[in-house]
Amino acid sequence: MTDDTRWLDTEESAAWVRLVALTELLPGVLDQQLLQDVQLTHFEYAALMALASAPDRTMRMTALAARTNATLPRLSHVARRLEERGLIRRFPCPTDRRATNATITDAGLGLIDEAAPGHVETVRQYVLDALSPEQLRQLYEIAGAVLGRLDPDERLTATACQFSEGPAIARAG
């Protein structure tokens, strides 16, 4: 067996090491802040944000799972916990009795409004404020190029409004 692997050159390796380190550290930072402030994982926060941004603040479980890169079992467990906390509500879809719809409650909207400032502050502190406007555009292009391989259907990035506007309860209510 011949080894025709194209090993990484110095520049490739250096960039890759840094990217791996970044993907290793970033989730922990996001989880930590949100858990401390509002007892929410970043995944739960993202799911609530997706619901808040959706028409009627409601999504099908399957659609929400695709949007958050979750398997359906995972989302089902998370949804049960969020429902027990009164942050979302689940009810059968009227048009397809197999399906379940999830709606974020006012309490849920309130919680993400409470969480958002701290979250945005964290994002700025650890990422955005470290980058020049030029680098921000470069990051947008680079991440877009990579996501073209990782997420060709753009399930995760088919996003509605994020933080560009005011409180979610006004935005989505």
Added chain:
Amino acid sequence: MTDDTRWLDTEESAAWVRLVALTELLPGVLDQQLLQDVQLTHFEYAALMALASAPDRTMRMTALAARTNATLPRLSHVARRLEERGLIRRFPCPTDRRATNATITDAGLGLIDEAAPGHVETVRQYVLDALSPEQLRQLYEIAGAVLGRLDPDERLTATACQFSEGPAIARAG
């Protein structure tokens, strides 16, 4: 309470969404390939690589934990599993009887040599090949800037040789 949060503008939000999506998807891709090929998580692979690159193929548990961004309990569990598979060996440090040293075995070196080509291929396929040389340099700078905030002590990036050279068993043996 006045809301003096600096919300994200359109460009910031777009770049951030893509970065989050990337950090969400990349670990899964890396784990999947390595688990399928050699029953190793990416974390385990990184730990073995760190040992292979270390002098005498040996590191203190604490040093290895810092290098891989693991807590000591986590590393302890992982090391036990790797030792049970014969991929590493642990023995008390002769100079400090509190400490434990971990050494990668020949079997361990063989396994990462077996895993490396597929791993590098995955890295190319999903990341590096999507980027121009210019973008590769930009990524290096951007990730470096962010890591300056996330990892100011450069624990994760104080890395020895990665993929720039031949098989680990030749490189480290």
Added chain:
DNA sequence: GAAACAAGGTTGTTGCGACAACCAACACGA
């Protein structure tokens, strides 16, 4: 309209990471 298949969700099991508690060994001052 009945059988076969596909789609949508939930529940149970397993494995891993986080955290806390614990034990052993070193360091240092009195």
Added chain:
DNA sequence: TCGTGTTGGTTGTCGCAACAACCTTGTTTC
């Protein structure tokens, strides 16, 4: 040398994600 505090690791418990199995409801085909 004794006591106190610190460092290095391991073990136990809890919570969450992956996977598989299962159930229900649509959908298709004949």
